[in-house]
Amino acid sequence: MDQGFELIDAAVTKLKRILEGKPEPAFGSHEYIENYTIVYNMCTQKPPDDLSQQLYDKYGGIFEDYDKHTMLPSIMEKHDEYMLRELSRMWDINKIMVRWLSHFFFYLDRYFITRRSLPSLTEVGMTCFRDHVYNNVHFNVKQVIIALIHKEREGQQVDSALLKNILDLFVQSGKGSMERYEDDFEKFFLQETASYYSRRSSSWILEDSCPEYMIKSEESLKKEKERVTHYLHSTTEPKLVEVVQTRLLVLVAKQLLEKESSGCSALLRDDKIDDLSRMYRLYHEIPKGLEPVAKAFRLHVTSEGNGLIKQAEDAATSGSVEEQVLVRKIIDLHDKYMAYVMDCFQNHTLFHKALKEAFEIFCNKKVAGSSSAELLATFCDNLFKKAGNDKSNDDSTIESTIDNVVKLLDYISDKDLFAEFYRKKQARRLLFGKFNDEHERSILTKLKGQFGGQFTSKMEGMVTDMQLAKDQQTGFEEHIKNGNTGKPKGVDFTVNVLTTGFWPSYKTSDLNLPLEMVNCIESFKAYYETKTKHRRLMWIYSLGICHLNGRFDPKPIELIVSTYQAAVLCAFNNTERLTYQELFEQLNLSHEDLVRVLHSLSCAKYKFLKKEPASKTISKTDSFEFNSKFTDKMRKCGESRYVPLPPVDDRKKVVEDVDKDRRYAIDASLVRIMKSRKVLPHQQLVSECVEQLSRMFKPDIKMIKKRIEDLISRDYLERDIENPNTFKYVA
Amino acid sequence: MPPRSASKPSKKRSNPDSVTSSATGPVPSAYSKKKASKEVDETDKLFDKYANASSGVIDPEGIEKLCSSLEVPHTDIRILMLAWRMKAERQGYFTKGEWRIGLKALKVDTIGKLKKALPELEKEVREPLNFRDFYAYAFQYCLTEDKQKFLDTETICQLLDMVLGSTFRAQVDYLIDYLKIQKDYKVISMDQWRGFCRFCNEISFPDMTNYNLELAWPSILDDFFEWLREKQA
Numbered sequence: 001m002d003q004g005f006e007l008i009d010a011a012v013t014k015l016k017r018i019l020e021g022k023p024e025p026a027f028g029s030h031e032y033i034e035n036y037t038i039v040y041n042m043c044t045q046k047p048p049d050d051l052s053q054q055l056y057d058k059y060g061g062i063f064e065d066y067d068k069h070t071m072l073p074s075i076m077e078k079h080d081e082y083m084l085r086e087l088s089r090m091w092d093i094n095k096i097m098v099r100w101l102s103h104f105f106f107y108l109d110r111y112f113i114t115r116r117s118l119p120s121l122t123e124v125g126m127t128c129f130r131d132h133v134y135n136n137v138h139f140n141v142k143q144v145i146i147a148l149i150h151k152e153r154e155g156q157q158v159d160s161a162l163l164k165n166i167l168d169l170f171v172q173s174g175k176g177s178m179e180r181y182e183d184d185f186e187k188f189f190l191q192e193t194a195s196y197y198s199r200r201s202s203s204w205i206l207e208d209s210c211p212e213y214m215i216k217s218e219e220s221l222k223k224e225k226e227r228v229t230h231y232l233h234s235t236t237e238p239k240l241v242e243v244v245q246t247r248l249l250v251l252v253a254k255q256l257l258e259k260e261s262s263g264c265s266a267l268l269r270d271d272k273i274d275d276l277s278r279m280y281r282l283y284h285e286i287p288k289g290l291e292p293v294a295k296a297f298r299l300h301v302t303s304e305g306n307g308l309i310k311q312a313e314d315a316a317t318s319g320s321v322e323e324q325v326l327v328r329k330i331i332d333l334h335d336k337y338m339a340y341v342m343d344c345f346q347n348h349t350l351f352h353k354a355l356k357e358a359f360e361i362f363c364n365k366k367v368a369g370s371s372s373a374e375l376l377a378t379f380c381d382n383l384f385k386k387a388g389n390d391k392s393n394d395d396s397t398i399e400s401t402i403d404n405v406v407k408l409l410d411y412i413s414d415k416d417l418f419a420e421f422y423r424k425k426q427a428r429r430l431l432f433g434k435f436n437d438e439h440e441r442s443i444l445t446k447l448k449g450q451f452g453g454q455f456t457s458k459m460e461g462m463v464t465d466m467q468l469a470k471d472q473q474t475g476f477e478e479h480i481k482n483g484n485t486g487k488p489k490g491v492d493f494t495v496n497v498l499t500t501g502f503w504p505s506y507k508t509s510d511l512n513l514p515l516e517m518v519n520c521i522e523s524f525k526a527y528y529e530t531k532t533k534h535r536r537l538m539w540i541y542s543l544g545i546c547h548l549n550g551r552f553d554p555k556p557i558e559l560i561v562s563t564y565q566a567a568v569l570c571a572f573n574n575t576e577r578l579t580y581q582e583l584f585e586q587l588n589l590s591h592e593d594l595v596r597v598l599h600s601l602s603c604a605k606y607k608f609l610k611k612e613p614a615s616k617t618i619s620k621t622d623s624f625e626f627n628s629k630f631t632d633k634m635r636k637c638g639e640s641r642y643v644p645l646p647p648v649d650d651r652k653k654v655v656e657d658v659d660k661d662r663r664y665a666i667d668a669s670l671v672r673i674m675k676s677r678k679v680l681p682h683q684q685l686v687s688e689c690v691e692q693l694s695r696m697f698k699p700d701i702k703m704i705k706k707r708i709e710d711l712i713s714r715d716y717l718e719r720d721i722e723n724p725n726t727f728k729y730v731a
Numbered sequence: 732m733p734p735r736s737a738s739k740p741s742k743k744r745s746n747p748d749s750v751t752s753s754a755t756g757p758v759p760s761a762y763s764k765k766k767a768s769k770e771v772d773e774t775d776k777l778f779d780k781y782a783n784a785s786s787g788v789i790d791p792e793g794i795e796k797l798c799s800s801l802e803v804p805h806t807d808i809r810i811l812m813l814a815w816r817m818k819a820e821r822q823g824y825f826t827k828g829e830w831r832i833g834l835k836a837l838k839v840d841t842i843g844k845l846k847k848a849l850p851e852l853e854k855e856v857r858e859p860l861n862f863r864d865f866y867a868y869a870f871q872y873c874l875t876e877d878k879q880k881f882l883d884t885e886t887i888c889q890l891l892d893m894v895l896g897s898t899f900r901a902q903v904d905y906l907i908d909y910l911k912i913q914k915d916y917k918v919i920s921m922d923q924w925r926g927f928c929r930f931c932n933e934i935s936f937p938d939m940t941n942y943n944l945e946l947a948w949p950s951i952l953d954d955f956f957e958w959l960r961e962k963q964a
Contacts, residue, residue: 681947682946682947683945683946702950702953705947705949705950705953706950708947709920709922709923709949709950712920712922713880713881713920713921713922719922719925719947724929724947725946725947726947727947
């Protein structure tokens with residue numbers, strides 16, 4: 001028995017010598033078996049000779065002894081890196097010792113330990129090391145490690161393998177949990193890191209430009225991540241990254257992004273794509289980190305947009321805005337910043353939203369009295385008018401411009417206002433100019449795709465009408481050729497039949513037409529009746545155009561005039577002179593219209609009539625005479641265009657019409673909502689109504705309130721008596 | 732014995748025209764019926780005093796006469812309250828049925844008793860639940876045309892003064908000022924009318940600190956509020 005212990009001691013001593021590097025032959029396999037057998041024998045004695053417990057204790061004792069008396073002192077007498085090395089060496093020795101001795105004492109592991117649920121031999125070895133070595137040195141060790149890391153951050157090399165091994169010891173000392181590593185090392189490491197980067201950031205933010213700072217930050221993050229792979233435990237990575245990001249990027253975000261001449265604004269202005277991409281990359285990692293960047297982006301775009309608006313305002317002369325220029329610039333602005341969103345900002349929704357919000361702000365501003373809706377409609381009008389005349393604007397540019405218009409319209413809140421202006425102008429284009437059917441249809445298709453069929457139904461109807469009118473005209477001419485109706489002699493007559501409801505409403509009058517025209521009207525009416533029953537034709541003379549042959553003394557000239565003007569002129573076919581009063585009675589025009597027409601014929605550019613007295617204004621006592629002496633170098637003259645109302649009046653009418661339609665829309669929406677909800681408090685009703693209508697326009701809250709009251713007095717809704725802030729649907 | 736109301740002696744005093752003779756009958760039910768019918772007779776006779784003989788209703792002239800009998804100015808709120816009690820439908824006229832209803836509810840059948848009953852009536856009307864009903868009635872009563880839904884602002888001013896003037900003098904004065912000055916509203920609806928009363932009851936005046944523009948107050952009150960705020964500034 002004692003012999004057994006002696007043999008064991010000898011084996012242990014031999015082992016120690018080997019581990020300490022002293023010259024000693026290695027263990028042969030028979031020695032190995034011998035040692036194992038000794039233990040085996042000592043354990044398999046019948047009690048009370050079973051020495052398992054003593055062996056177990058002895059095993060523990062060996063380690064305790066060695067740790068306390070050999071390992072610890074040798075570590076403690078060293079400093080700095082040397083201490084680390086010694087610790088590392090001891091740790092390695094310990095590991096080997098554990099391995100060998102647990103092989104020797106293996107039999108204990110198999111039966112004694114499991115039977116008594118005791119810690120395994122490996123565990124015992126580790127625990128001893130931890131208790132007697134680690135616990136006494138970890139504080140100093142940690143200081144050394146952190147000092148080394150600091151050195152590395154400052155650019156010096158350190159022994160990664162050493163650090164890795166030491167930190168592994170920390171981890172192992174936790175015996176399954178990361179507690180030791182976290183409490184004895186990581187905590188301090190992170191604190192140190194935080195203050196390190198705080199200092200760095202303070203000095204960099206003052207000295208460096210935004211791009212420079214970002215590059216340094218990116219570098220730092222990269223290095224720290226490398227550090228983790230080299231020797232830190234992987235669980236440290238997220239915490240480390242967070243600390244660094246917070247110090248370098250989050251706490252100084254405002255200062256950084258708003259840096260004069262190099263911050264976000266400046267980068268956007270100067271097209272610094274790389275820097276902006278870097279900014280995105282850096283802040284993307286941080287939760288909510290992109291918000292300040294998106295905000296800076298939005299503010300920048302908004303101010304650019306506002307700048308354009310202001311430019312246009314300043315350049316506007318006498319209330320007329322150069323909308324071609326402005327709209328093109330806004331389109332360009334949109335393309336530019338959308339490119340940023342897609343490129344640098346990786347199509348992130350936060351930036352799409354920022355762009356949208358920015359555009360919504362300045363796209364809804366009025367410019368010199370005109371709303372953006374009107375300007376956009378005018379832009380389209382001019383685009384299509386020019387396209388008819390100017391071949392240099394080819395189809396694909398027109399198409400892409402149309403696409404841009406649709407995009408811009410999305411930002412404008414008063415879409416219904418745009419629709420109304422557009423419709424009015426479209427009507428003029430269709431009736432009075434050459435229009436390109438394809439272009440007209442193309443934009444309507446795109447608008448329909450974006451905003452729904454109801455938005456474009458009237459406009460589409462108008463374009464279709466023109467097509468039908470062409471067919472109709474062909475049919476009419478055939479009809480006449482076939483001698484079906486009295487052919488209007490020597491008069492070429494073209495009719496456009498417009499569907500009421502699609503087209504804007506036009507004033508008309510009961511003009512007394514010259515006989516020739518009356519015949520034309522009658523013959524068309526007869527033809528039309530053969531084609532369709534149950535339809536009433538309302539003739540809008542105010543929109544017609546006539547070509548007359550003016551037999552002037554110098555030379556005959558073709559006059560292109562409006563129907564009203566033609567009626568007046570034709571009155572002179574039978575007499576040389578007519579007074580205002582006679583004309584008034586003969587023609588049956590209102591005074592307002594008659595004055596306007598006579599003025600255009602006698603006081604304006606082309607004086608087809610002579611006026612007595614020859615003043616600049618028409619009075620009811622004037623008389624008129626055919627101006628046989630009239631001449632012009634051209635063969636055709638006249639103001640053929642439909643005399644439009646002055647633009648301001650027109651605008652007022654459009655706004656009024658739209659307001660009226662909005663009232664109906666609000667009513668309908670309110671009733672719809674209440675019908676389905678039955679009972680609803682005021683605030684919710686208002687917000688749902690706004691929501692429903694937002695596709696077309698932004699309703700005025702006061703107007704909604706007034707409509708609610710109107711619906712109450714019309715018995716669609718009632719106020720709840722007990723709760724006057726709630727409304728009930730009246731079935 | 733059926734309880735006899737104290738009306739008999741007073742009837743004799745203040746209503747010399749009426750012929751009264753109480754019949755003491757052996758059968759109680761017959762008596763009460765007779766009494767009831769006698770009361771009705773009294774009421775009817777009183778009615779006939781003021782009614783227009785040809786139309787069979789009390790017309791505006793009759794009402795004026797009634798008012799002077801009651802010693803009450805004919806624009807006084809108590810006449811309106813009486814009309815309410817009667818559930819009178821047409822402004823300026825009382826039908827026989829309405830008369831009966833009103834006087835029965837007040838338990839009076841002579842002018843003297845009616846006059847005495849007026850303060851009681853007023854107190855009753857001013858009870859919160861009744862007042863709400865009365866207030867709405869006041870508006871309804873002034874609608875003269877069939878299907879009419881609105882009253883012109885001038886009538887409203889008078890009504891406000893009459894109905895709310897005694898309780899909410901300050902508010903009514905300002906409201907009337909405003910209604911006279913503003914140009915947006917030419918007529919007032921029932922909903923707006925109700926709003927005025929609610930305003931006076933709920934909103935502290937003249938500071939109006941608890942008024943909230945975001946609630947469902949009728950727009951006219953929002954405008955009134957803003958107008959007053961501006962004036963106070």
